[in-house]
Every structure is written in C-alpha cells, then in structure tokens.
Amino acid sequence: MASRQIALKNLSVQYLGFEDWVLKEITVFAPVGAKIGLVGPSKGGRSTLLNLFAGIIPKIIPAKIKGKVTLGDNDYRDLAPELRKTTGVVLQDSASQLSGLADSVYDELAFALVNRGLDPLTIQDRVAAVASQFDLEDYLEQAPTALSGGQMQRLAIASALALNPQFLLLDDPTSQMDPVGRQHFFSWLKQQKDQTVFIASGEVDDLAEVCDQIWVLEAGRLAASGTPQAVFNQLKDDPLVAKPTSLELAKRLKIKRPDGSYPVTASELKEAAGK
Structure with a gap:
C-alpha cells in the first residue's frame, strides 16, 4: 500500500450553473500513507478538493470534472463506492455531519x-478507544447538542476514526477548539501512521510540524507542492x-539552515540558532 500513489492529473472542477472553474488543471502526486496539508486563501479550492475526494462532488454537489484522480493504477471514480467505506470525513460544519438521531x-x-453491523463488543471497544483519544470519556452520556463547538469537532473526528478509515479528510477540524484542544489534536495527528490524511487548515505552524507535504491552492490552481520546508x-x-x-522569526533574526533555507518549525529554528 505504501508504494502506491495518489495522482491528480490536469484536474479541473466546475460547479453546475457557474461559469468559473473552482479547480484548474491541477497535477500533483502524493504517496499513500502521507499527511498532506492544504493551505491557501479562502475560496482557493481546498474544500472543493476535499469534497471531491469524499465523493460529495459530484454525487451530492453536481459538478463538471475534467482530468483524472488515480489511486495506484485505478481511476478514483471507479473505486469510489469501495473507497467511501474506508474514508473518514470531517467537514467544516461538524454539527451538520452528526447523525441527528x-x-x-x-x-x-x-x-x-x-x-455497519459490527458486533456489540467490537462497538464498545472502538467507542472506548476513540473517546479516550479525544477526551470524550466524561461526556459519553451527554447529548451531542450540549457540547461546545470544540467538543463537537472532537466528536466528529472521533466518529470518523471509529470506522478505522484508511483515508482521512479533514476540513478545518480545529477551528472551534481552544489552544489546548488544538495542540492535543495535532500531537495525535503527528503520531498517526495508518492513514492517508488530507487536512485543510490555517494552522500553518502545526501543519509544518506534522505534514509530509504541503499543497498550496490559490484561485483554484496549485501554486506549490512539496515538503513543508521547501x-x-x-x-x-x-x-x-x-x-x-x-520562518518569520528566522527571517527577522537572519537565521538560516546550513543549506541556506530558513527554518519552518520550532525544532529547526532551535537547531539552526545553535549552530
């Protein structure tokens, strides 16, 4: 699995009834098992890309799609029904994706x-595991509607993880969390080894620490892709x-790494400043 690639080849997306293309000729590759951070200005195309991966586009939101998305040698659309079973999705509005039941x-x-028809013991074990991971153990008997915004985001993430997904799609998953909750989430994410993760977030300090790749989307185009450092x-x-x-601090203090680049994480800055 680790040797396979997710490939976007000249991918373009246009919502039906709109003239502009929201994604424009994007070509980029990522290994399965990587953590990819999606950054860029508002309406740059990050949510559209996640909705496409999740199957929301075009199944729920009609759109015209050009180009290809492949997983290994297979077209993503051919695999979509099966992939949906192994994909966890956390949308911007976490409350809207709860069951309501x-x-x-x-x-x-x-x-x-x-x-999914899992047996009661397996269900009990999985619920206990994800509740522990996201500090929800003290809230298990509460109504979901009684939770704060940050707690509801943690519930949405935990619900997605309970299914043991191979792919995890996260759209601004910490926007309502307090600093402690956000730090806990990114510490958890850094330790994850079993999923391919796409995360759209404005928390660039955290993305630089945990992601293998950063994709920058501006006005629907891929402005850059590569390691956070690059x-x-x-x-x-x-x-x-x-x-x-x-990075901003390193620029002001004129601190560079041996290769001439600026540090982008706290650990890189500390190492570069000590040399």
Whole structure:
C-alpha cells in the first residue's frame, strides 16, 4: 500500500450553473500513507478538493470534472463506492455531519458502527478507544447538542476514526477548539501512521510540524507542492499564504539552515540558532 500513489492529473472542477472553474488543471502526486496539508486563501479550492475526494462532488454537489484522480493504477471514480467505506470525513460544519438521531455522545460514536453491523463488543471497544483519544470519556452520556463547538469537532473526528478509515479528510477540524484542544489534536495527528490524511487548515505552524507535504491552492490552481520546508521557503514572499511563525522569526533574526533555507518549525529554528 505504501508504494502506491495518489495522482491528480490536469484536474479541473466546475460547479453546475457557474461559469468559473473552482479547480484548474491541477497535477500533483502524493504517496499513500502521507499527511498532506492544504493551505491557501479562502475560496482557493481546498474544500472543493476535499469534497471531491469524499465523493460529495459530484454525487451530492453536481459538478463538471475534467482530468483524472488515480489511486495506484485505478481511476478514483471507479473505486469510489469501495473507497467511501474506508474514508473518514470531517467537514467544516461538524454539527451538520452528526447523525441527528443519537441521544448521547456514546450513541453518536456507535452510530456508524451499528449501521455497519459490527458486533456489540467490537462497538464498545472502538467507542472506548476513540473517546479516550479525544477526551470524550466524561461526556459519553451527554447529548451531542450540549457540547461546545470544540467538543463537537472532537466528536466528529472521533466518529470518523471509529470506522478505522484508511483515508482521512479533514476540513478545518480545529477551528472551534481552544489552544489546548488544538495542540492535543495535532500531537495525535503527528503520531498517526495508518492513514492517508488530507487536512485543510490555517494552522500553518502545526501543519509544518506534522505534514509530509504541503499543497498550496490559490484561485483554484496549485501554486506549490512539496515538503513543508521547501514550500514555505518558496512562498516566503507570497502575501496570500500564512507563513510559519518560526520562518518569520528566522527571517527577522537572519537565521538560516546550513543549506541556506530558513527554518519552518520550532525544532529547526532551535537547531539552526545553535549552530
């Protein structure tokens, strides 16, 4: 699995009834098992790309699609029904993707597992595991609607993870979390080894720490792709893309790495400053 690639080849997307293309001739590759951070200005195309991967486009949101998305040697659209079973999705509005049928946080976490026909013991074990991972153990008997925005985001993430997905699609998953919750989430994400993750977020400091690749989307086009180190150095003068704090500080202090590039993470900055 690790040797396979996800490939976008001249991918373009146009919503039906609209003249403009929201994604424009995107060609980029990523290995299966990588964590890819999607950054860029608002309406740059990040959510559209995630909705396409999730099958929301064109199944729910009609759109014209040109180009290809492939997984290994297979066209993504041919694999879509099977991939949906192994893909976890967390949308910007986490409340909207909850079942609306669960009386408690426990029931919400178990909802998709029950629908999959898993046995009660497996359901109990998985719910306990994800509740522990996302600090929801004290809220299992509460109604989902009683949770705060950040807690509801944690519930949406935990619900997606309960299915043990191979692919995880996260659209601004920490927007309502407090700093402690956000730090906990990105620490968890950094340790994940079993999923391919696409995460759209404005938290560039955290993305630089945890992601294998950064894709920059501006006005529907791919402005840059590569390692966080390479991309954020390449785009250091782009006013539309937020830069890691460590990079900005390194620029002000004129601290560079041995290869002449600027540090983009706190650990890189500390190492470069000590030399």
